[in-house]
Amino acid sequence: MPRHQPGNSLRAARELYLEVTNDPSARPLVVASWQRSIEYEVKSGSLNAPYLDNPNLDSPLARAALPILDTLHEQLADDPVSTMITDRNGVVLSRKVSHEGLTTHLNRVRLAPGHVFSERYVGTNGIGTALASGRPVVIAGRQHYVEDLREFHCAAVPILHPTRRTLLGAFNLTSIRQGSDGMLMAFARSVAAQIEAEIEAITSRRERALFQDYMEACSSARPGPVLALNRDVVMMNEQLSTAVTGPDHHALLDHAREMADHPRLEGTRSIPLPSGRVAELRISRCRREDSDAGAVFRVRLIGRAQSTPALSVPPVRSGLGLVGSAPHWLRAVADSETAFVAGTWLHLLGEAGVGKRTLVEALHRAHGAGRRLQTREAPLSDSPAVTECWLHDIGELLAERSDVLLLSDVHLLGDQLRQRLTDLLLRRDGGATAQVVLTSQPSMVGADDELDRLCGASVEVPALRHRYGDTEQLARFFLRKYRPSGESRFSGDALTVLRRCPWPENVRQLESVIRGLARQRSGRMIQAQDLPPECRVSSNKVLTTIEALERDAILRGLMDHNSNVQRTAQDLGISRATMYRKMRRYGIVPSSLT
Incomplete structure (x- = not known):
């Protein structure tokens, strides 16, 4: 259990937890949710549903669900039932309710767009428990962990991606009317199924549109190698798949995704590949749908593949004395x-x-x-x-x-x-x-x-993230430069972390990191845990000085608290919702902290 207990609120929660667990009708799913709520140190006597500015309404889930919620809103006119969708983090994206009395109740507990209702913040509730368990759930009355929510009956159903089966969010029905929980759940399942079907239809339309453009490119008089991709799909013809393999394959996809992520980018760009060849990519946008459905690339390969030196060799220098062999x-x-x-x-x-x-x-x-x-x-x-x-x-x-x-x-x-x-x-x-x-x-x-x-x-x-293999060579070079005695060296785990870092500030940033390590560590191997927080992000975003300080403070706090977001947020004096927003902004991946 956590070392720091919030006192009376937690004791009251534990007493009610015993009551819930001793109830013969209590379901294991609800009991497990209460256990998580206590571990998160959620205060049952007060509601803390943080607010996020500008929730993302351009996601596939929102685009599919919003028209369905509009239709339901007309069908449920004057009924004391609210329909809403959330993203996978429990952020309410949209809420529809036509009953004035219910609107007042929902606003009082901040069950409204922008607020976060994950278990980590408000304990056991329909939205949070459905997302945490991945299963449809009804949370009624005293099954809610926070007292202010115990007047509600909620039925929530997770919404999954139709092909990847990853969690996208949840559909939630909320009412204050005593009635059949079974009817609520049946209704919620039906609506969630409609939303998933619409997501599948949108995804299918986008993929069909991209596939049609891809087939047109492949069936032209002189097609050559062709690549098509969006966030979900990658397609390439046999000419490309046989011509580009191994590291060249991954490098080509990395560059193509970067190009596709910039909707205004048009024309042709030459991409250097690890083998020494150059891939000339001519991009065409697929705009058959309301939004960008992806991009098709006609690829021309220039030059011959060269043998690539092994990563374990000493730093390679050009005739000018510059380190790197990419x-x-x-x-x-x-x-x-x-x-x-x-x-x-x-x-x-x-x-x-x-x-x-x-x-x-x-x-x-x-x-x-x-x-x-x-x-x-x-x-x-x-x-x-x-x-x-x-x-x-x-x-x-x-x-x-x-x-x-x-x-x-x-x-x-x-x-x-x-x-x-x-x-x-x-x-x-x-x-x-x-x-x-x-x-x-x-x-x-x-x-x-x-x-x-x-x-x-x-x-x-080229950017350092595209100089495959040079990160290790440069790191060893800078370590010898700033510690010429040669006392320190890198462990395999440390080199792995260095290679995975996208280095948004490139060689300058890598040199700064190694210079700091050389000054602080001597006479022993540099381990992964010795590396500074900036090496553990996944974002290519270049930060201002203030942003970098903020990012490092968050990373150090997470490492000090064993990735506990709540305690880190408390130490920094920010809400947990703000903490998650900043983690996404800075590309902080919890799995990279251990």
Whole structure:
């Protein structure tokens, strides 16, 4: 049992628990729910149903259920019965009730859209117990754990995905009228079955629409390799499935899903694969349904597969002394080196922290031939005085033919300043100028970007999460760099955690983590539990400083409390609903904490 008991409320709950368990009619499902409620330390004397802002009404469950609830609302006019659906976390998504008296009762206990009615928060209740047990349930009167809910009779039925059979949410009927619980349950089962049937119909329509587009792509005159996918389905023709296997297969799907998740992304993108080949993906959206039904990709494979070095080998360095052996990383380095040696203006694209500046510095060391490397950041202010001074400085540096001018993070320039810089470079373009290297983030550069077209070569530096195998090599390299004595090394579990982390801030973040470990740990093996909380998330989202501090505080609290969300939320002074929302936002997966 928990060490900290809330006192009188818990004692009263235990007394009523004994009464419930001694009742011959008490069902094992209800008894088990009460046991969980006590373990969660839910207070039976007060209701705590946290509120979530903006519940997701764009889910398959909501899209299927809302029209059905509207129809039921008309059929049940003036009946003291409320119909509602919740998501799998117990968040009420929608509530329909036409009886004014029942509306007042429901509002008093906050059984309304946005509020969370999982067992963890309000103990035994129809919604929470159906979700926790995965079974239809009627919770009536004193079977409710919290006193304020004991006037209600609730019948709730879990709603499952029609093909995956995963839990999507629940349908709930609530009444204050004494009557047949069997009738309530029969009605609830019937409505839940309608909702599941509609989800299946929507899913089937979306899949049929995607399949139709996929078949059209496969049956064209020269189909080539074809891939189609959405959140539920992956389809590929035989040409693609035989041509792309192993790590290339997983990498291709990872990139395709990232592209499909951006509904505005169109056109063609080249994707480097672990084998050294390049997959050119041309995306077409499937929009036969009301919402995006998925995407179809025509795939063109370029190059030949290369042998990939084993993960256990020492860090591999290119001719420039840069660590990493992923083929698309080596290709980016080689393409950049070719352009730099030729004196071509170069545009390096890549997410923050991938090593764009490190690459330029390595190119300059190897091939600078006495030239100075001048680096200028985007100005921090848009004031005329600052921008005029910045442009004047750029103009003077351009006049120095012996210089290499690195303009860093040009995606941060405002439209007006970007155009003025473009005009300046156009006037200076020619033999009597410095060699210009630009860096920016790929999502910030459009296909018609004039500044990008000034460069004779454009190279995308891959994100660390796509450099398969390089995470371990870089981690070992940084550990030797910051602990040259070689006293520390990584355990297998630690390396597994490092490889699984998506590293939203890329190599910069990995180096920071290893530097911190090297300063704190010496003379012994670094275990998985020694790694900081940021290594245990699944989100690619780049966080602000405040967000990172908040994420780490949540992770440390969860680890200190053995993944107990309630105690961690109490320590942090936030509600459990807020805690869950932040966990989803930061990609915190409870299973990764142990």
